[in-house]
Amino acid sequence: MLNVHLVPHTHDDVGWLKTVDQYYYGGESLSLLSVLSLSGPHAGVQYILDSVVEQLLQNPERRFIYVETVFFHYWWRNQPAAMQTSFVNGGWCMSDEATTHYSAVIDQMTLGLRFLNDTFGPCGRPRVAWHIDPFGHAREHASMFAQMGYDGFFFGRLDYQDRDHRRINRDQELLWRASESLEPPMADLFTGILPNGYNPPEGFCWDQSCDDPPIMDDPNLEDYNVDDVVKRFTKIAHSQALMYKTNDIIMTMGSDFQYENANLWYKNLDKLIRYVNAQQANGSQLNVLYSTPSCYLQELHRANLTWSLKTDDFFPYADDAHNFWTGFYSSRPALKRYERVSNGHLQTCNQLEVLGGPWSREGLFGAGDSETLRRAMAVAQHHDAVSGTEKQHVANDYARMLAVGWQHCQVVVSNSLAALSGSSADRVYCDHLNISACPLTEANKKFSVNVYNPLARPVLWPVRLPVNGCAYTVVPVSKATQQVRKDRGYAVNELVFQARAPPLGYTTYFVSMIQNGPPEASVRHGPPASIQNQFVKATFDPATGLLDSLTNLETEQTIRLKQTFYWYNASDGISSVSEQPSGAYIFRPNSSTPFLIPSSGRAESIQTPEVQEVRQQFGPWVSSVLRLYRDSRALELEWTVGPVPIEDSLGKEVVVRLDSSIRSSGLFYTDSNGREVLQRKKDFRPTWNLRQTEPVAGNYYPINSRAFIKDDEDQLTLVTDRSQGGSSIHNGSLEVMLHRRLLYDDVRGVGEPLNETSDVFPLGLVVRGRLLLSLAPPMLAADAHRPLAQENVLQPLLSFTEGAPPPGTLLEFSGLQAALPPAVHLLTLSQWDQDSLLVRLEHQFQTRESKKHSVPVTVNLQKLFSTLKVVGMSELNLSANQWLEEMKRLDWRPNLDGQPLRKPPRDPSALEVTLSPMQIRTFVLRVVRR
């Protein structure tokens, strides 16, 4: 008997062509053209939930799965009475996998699953992860899902060659070993590829947005078609069964925003089941049933087979030979940066909410909360949010939500810092320091700067403030420096000093102007021969003025290093090979050879004790600053791109390329969601014989926080400040896509070209960012890039008060008794319930990447906090919706596996927890204030 499991479902983007709220209510219906898109004219999620629940009540055999908890939550809070239903995935949304940071993904999953837990208890806990739409799949996501206790994972999109290959080999269901560091089966996840993306089989779509004929079973009427339907369905089911291993197959009966009128679906599905199964009386071996992914998964498990083992990931995703979805890795770079910054803000807000105690939420500066930003961040993880594949007005709405969230958090932070410091001075947050604007520092001759460090270890951080004076004292730093300012803002100078902040705490700096007027620092025209500090030296080619080499002075290693900007000419779709243009999703250069953006020759340099900078202009719309701070081990490459010109009617995809003397042999490395690193090989896929059809786009991979190339001696690592796409197209070369401005929609539904302008940037968005370059021997590289990347994600938060700190102000504070060991990252510290905290500790090194740090490390939780005493502790799964000891997952056997299962090292005592490389442990701690 072949069992066909029909899974009714809907797919509800948390913002895409419409904003989240518009999608919830079904407001702002789309224009004619968009009516044709999958999301339909209405796309009102409230109706979908109403309609489905109604239909479920009618027939207890019917099933439905629901994904995006944010919508369910909106709906739920408007329900008069409790109703029970069934969930998959359970995150606040269905996160993007290519451009999200693991920290934000864990947060958004926790948020959604906690709501389900609070509302339904254990029965509402999803057992299956369901990422049917994201555009490729990250290994780190699979790892996280495994650690969250999911029994299996289903998705719809993978490379078309991969899919074809797997169909032939009946290899569409597999065991994904998603970590090289974690002991199996900790990061093993059973993974299923759905048969029709996430659509119903052809001819069986009965949503109101579909055109397939309904089952017409009244023999009195002209169009009776039951026999035809049964025949077609039977054929499809048997064809599908040939591509899977067991006698249970799954069909997704739904698609984008379907089930607004659930009756259409259920009425026809009821009939389909009845008529197809009626054929069993005639000897048919086909059995159709309402099902869920969990139920289907149970049957697969019961089959007791072995499954092929996969250890790489599902990037890049191509739906055809010239359609690589590698553009969105870089789409909307400003939004991607804002999302990353907001994650840091949220962590800071969470921490200070804990450290400041109840006064944080309701204090001197009014009522604040972290929940608003938490929800905004959770929404921003959606696969059409941070991915950059939404319409412009929707992107604006995501940004608006983050901004509102941050406003709520600022109250928490102000309240908390007031409570901790004892100062009730008004606190100002200069949110536009990235464009050198801060009215308080520009207008005041005396002001105080609070530097809060959300890391669990001390940090040295270069503070840069726009000022109008030319000499300042900064206490507790002896002497301040400053330099000429450029670009934006009205201040004439920029004050730079190195701040040092304690773990999970702050230091206060008092700044006073001692001299007005032009800056002391001499600006020299033309680049210097080199810039250097005690750790790093960079030299410049006297002929071109461009970067020429990079030296690690500690390890005494040097590489040739050239930095150039290029733009790929985006395909406009007019081509005999393929009509695919570049767009929000898809990267398709017209030619594999990009256009050089030549140096204008204009360069200037500044050298002060605090910082050395070489500023160079490349044509009218690209510039860079190579920058070395006094105590930094990384060379900073600040890039500014835009407005990208389009008067020539050519879409442009701008990259920065670093060409080095490293013999990289076609290999390069990128991280997965900011955690573990995967090896990439040009024109190669680990699990099938690639036929490469796009020499550039087909070699692009997501870079969430770092990428590197290496040979036996040298590793050049790039740490990014946001998610970007990148590749190594040539040996020794690393390129990162910085900005994209395109003139055509790429026909994947968004219906807009990616052509960002705004009131502030009417001629086109200008984007600025930083890459941190570090050179080291391969076995020491992680020691640098791991903390460097965390510093970048969790940057210090600066807040300002006018004048000197009032007497009695506590000028320095640390929430920790001592810094955590270098390998340990405090991933989460947030209020859980009134007396309890959610704490996540993470071992931030992979196995074998650091001689020093890739070993287990133990932390004593009781000795962690300076102001809180831990009076109880329980360990949870990664998503904090289940006690760890109760987390029992289905076991799946790989078809080749010699590796013995090893338990992670035992904790020395109840409050001393040991972390293995890449392990994250999640605790609820019951605490009292000391």
Place this chain on the structure above:
Amino acid sequence: MLNVHLVPHTHDDVGWLKTVDQYYYGGESLSLLSVLSLSGPHAGVQYILDSVVEQLLQNPERRFIYVETVFFHYWWRNQPAAMQTSFVNGGWCMSDEATTHYSAVIDQMTLGLRFLNDTFGPCGRPRVAWHIDPFGHAREHASMFAQMGYDGFFFGRLDYQDRDHRRINRDQELLWRASESLEPPMADLFTGILPNGYNPPEGFCWDQSCDDPPIMDDPNLEDYNVDDVVKRFTKIAHSQALMYKTNDIIMTMGSDFQYENANLWYKNLDKLIRYVNAQQANGSQLNVLYSTPSCYLQELHRANLTWSLKTDDFFPYADDAHNFWTGFYSSRPALKRYERVSNGHLQTCNQLEVLGGPWSREGLFGAGDSETLRRAMAVAQHHDAVSGTEKQHVANDYARMLAVGWQHCQVVVSNSLAALSGSSADRVYCDHLNISACPLTEANKKFSVNVYNPLARPVLWPVRLPVNGCAYTVVPVSKATQQVRKDRGYAVNELVFQARAPPLGYTTYFVSMIQNGPPEASVRHGPPASIQNQFVKATFDPATGLLDSLTNLETEQTIRLKQTFYWYNASDGISSVSEQPSGAYIFRPNSSTPFLIPSSGRAESIQTPEVQEVRQQFGPWVSSVLRLYRDSRALELEWTVGPVPIEDSLGKEVVVRLDSSIRSSGLFYTDSNGREVLQRKKDFRPTWNLRQTEPVAGNYYPINSRAFIKDDEDQLTLVTDRSQGGSSIHNGSLEVMLHRRLLYDDVRGVGEPLNETSDVFPLGLVVRGRLLLSLAPPMLAADAHRPLAQENVLQPLLSFTEGAPPPGTLLEFSGLQAALPPAVHLLTLSQWDQDSLLVRLEHQFQTRESKKHSVPVTVNLQKLFSTLKVVGMSELNLSANQWLEEMKRLDWRPNLDGQPLRKPPRDPSALEVTLSPMQIRTFVLRVVRR
């Protein structure tokens, strides 16, 4: 307090862009362009009913009204359990008013209402007639609705000038006195004009097919809009109240094919009611409630006002200055004819089902039924069916249904005639006699013809059969004639003889060929000077060869009479005045001066004792035959038009024009649904000061079965064989539109130009028809045209058997003991229940139109039938869904009325019923066979 009654409803065309079955199931979704039309992409009525019933169960305060019983019936028979709901109108469909015949309308209303009665009992009986969509409104429809017991009538479409005028005068609700013959209030009907056609007020459409914003009432979300919605609604309600008389106003909350997903509507309506009424706490005088038309009508009645009295009708309908919906009066002339023929077939079938007894349904020739044709005819009354405003494939489907219905009826007829005659000979129906094709008469030298007459009085009828011999004997007629055949079919000759058939019975003729070869009748080239019989003489102009005069030899009156064909050049919409093209609905000639279709000069004539014919050709695609049968008082004008050429890219609307010497003074007369006649005046409307903007189209009116012009001496009456549009544009002139072939859609939703072709007519549809012309003094004219029109509607049914009738065959039969009096028409005779019949008797004369017949007349029901004995009798309302004595209608007072109410004359005895002019009386008779 102003009460706003919200009426949720849907409008479900019984076939239009899709067939009835397609609409029921929602099959064959429409193409992109049609998605924009009102009927939406799905238009699946099954879902609408599912969805609505579901929603109704959730909130007992909600209301819904449903119209088209055909769909409800489809749905009901698939329901597992009884559910109760509420109905308006209740007909099998919402009939067209301009192109339907009263006989078919009464039948379709009876069918729908009977189903409701059988299913729900008296609670399901609709109290309100609801014709929101038909394109203008017939007085006879109002009269029928009144006689069916409706308390009121609502509609949406009326002339825009009329509407504006009524809005200003608060005269949108009125009392329609719908008969000049019936005693008030027998045909009085309270009539309401809906405020927004049948749509919701602007901005308040919440169906899935609409774009208006939903009520977003969660203050946490960005788009909260309750205040705005309440404000907009309040403004609209108060504006609307200014245009009506009472403090109760109605809003139709729905439109075409809406409520497929009822939740969208109800959810927002619930909120609207809650939020608007919440303002009462702040002093608002606005109260919104769920309502029905009946409930609204009760409130109007309770207001106890007087209402203006209207005695004309609502034709023609124009939605703007150049948009007169007068084209559909003539659209699809072949379908209109087929519908009319099918009505005759259905009446014959009904009668023979009664007369033949139970053997009719299950007899010698198998199982037959009248129900299939009854339903097909009921569907064909829909305002996009016989109206001709459906898509071509839908028109085909209507015709198919009628054909299938007739096949079922043929079995009934064969069984019945076998039972009545005692002959079991195979009986053949030559359905293509209209194109002179009948294999049986063409192939056989001996055959029998059964002529069944469905009228309650004897008939003389010219039988015309295609044959291949040249001389025949016809028994019981002494000598047969024949003439040369032309046009279609393969037979060389046509046999013509005058058949005489008894009331409600048949005569059998035996035909034998006595001579083979060419016809005896001599065909002369050119027209004769005149043709004449004992009653009529027509003369021809020797110069042109065309008709020149018409004489009634009995009354010795003569008029000049010229017959010409013209075509109007249909507007293509390219005009500075208006972009409206002519189309299925709209007649808009490019110029008021039509193009003459000149006589080709080719003419021939035939003169035999049975018939005299003058055949004339007008150009290549129009021809006519002027024909006078031996015993006829009417001159027959047979026209053949088509294929209308379109190679010149000009759409053509072909008319025949009769120009006479009658001094008609701008007046002419047309009938209403085949019953009472209304006076028309050129460029004039009885109830408002017309600004005429379309000199031709704005003077067109529907002609269902007759039109006339007259002066003091002469009345020229035209009896048609189908519904057609016509006018009198010049004094003494009557024109009738025969055929239309158009190249543009007229943008009223059908989305196709009216350009009929078919497999049989690939170059364009050829249509043939007959007009019967009769000349008489005005006070004698009705004596001729009333029976003439009924003969045309209820033509004899011919059936054929090979060879001579078998010995023992009963060659003649009448179901009546005697013919009914000339004024009385047997409108209905059909099986009702096993032992009972439905009988309708009609006085077929208006008051004052006939000296002889416009008086009450009495019929004894017991002496009616020859084979049936009446053992019980009950009188019903016109639609047979209520005992007449229980029919209590709301009384409404007109604002000017001196006429005293008079009771109709009392019946002499229980079984002797008296009919006043134009009265129809409906009985259920319990009968036993004698």
